[in-house]
Amino acid sequence: MSGSDLSDWPGADRRHVPAGSATYVVRSALARWLRDEAARAAERWPEGVRVLDVGCGVKPYYPFFAEHASRYVGVDVVENPMADVHGPVEALPVPDGSFELVLCTQVLEHCDDPAAAVSELRRVTAPGGRVLASTHGVQVYHPSPDDLWRWTHAGLQRLFVRHADWAGVTVHAPSGTAACLGMLVSNYTEQVARRARVEPLGRLLVTGLNRGAQAIDGRARVLREPGPGTIHANYHVVAEVPL
Ligand SMILES: C[S@@+](CC[C@H](N)C(=O)[O-])C[C@H]1O[C@@H](n2cnc3c(N)ncnc32)[C@H](O)[C@@H]1O
Secondary structure: OOHHHHOOOOOHHHHOOOOOOOOHHHHHHHHHHHHHHHHHHHHHOOOOEEEEEEOOOOOOOHHHHHHHEEEEEEEEOOOOOOOOEEOOOOOOOOOOOOEEEEEEEOOHHHOOOHHHHHHHHHHHEEEEEEEEEEEEOOOOOOOOOOOOOOOOHHHHHHHHHHHOOOOEEEEEOOOOHHHHHHHHHHHHHHHHHHHOOOHHHHHHHHHHHHHHHHHHHHHOHHHHOOOOOOOOOEEEEEEEOOO
């Protein structure tokens, strides 16, 4: 199926994230990253790639992979009509090494046992395959169904390296310190605007905050790259399985 036939697929607001949204910082970078990873997977596995979407929600990123996926399986811990199979990330109901790409976006912060989750993500990934995970550095409490963990870039690297054998693990902060602060202020701006029934004004203010923060991070490497004194809204992890 072609990605362009899927414009009505659920989760369009996660694939095309307006700058007036308080989740812009997290979701726009995530969508960009997964689009790039889908293109990369299409080149690397031209015969088709098997994709497992762990904690799939509405499978918002399926349209990116649809054209080149020979299988796209969603799994979720809650009763979810979009999920193909039911189970937790800590005990995935799929065979060893059965997917070249394993997505786990914005799920690790919600699961009981992140260490077991990492081992399990590794178990189900095929030789030469990749786990693409994302999770929060900083975010407001948002249970789905729980909300248990936050990380630094170093903590996330350690979590992956300690709990499975990989050919490589990279942790990237796609947005900087100003963006993170902007996101938090945007969150409350959005809420106040909703209560005061002035949502268009709220969107305008949030757009300004997001754009301004992006410009500040763009000028200051010390705010952009993880290091002493920085905070980051989200991290992207690529964990590669040896051939
Ligand atoms: C914030 S949503 C993210 C959904 C989707 N991955 C995305 O990026 O839009 C978190 C999802 O993880 C699922 N979830 C939470 N804990 C889980 C667990 N232990 N195992 C598998 N899925 C889990 C939730 O049911 C929900 O669908």
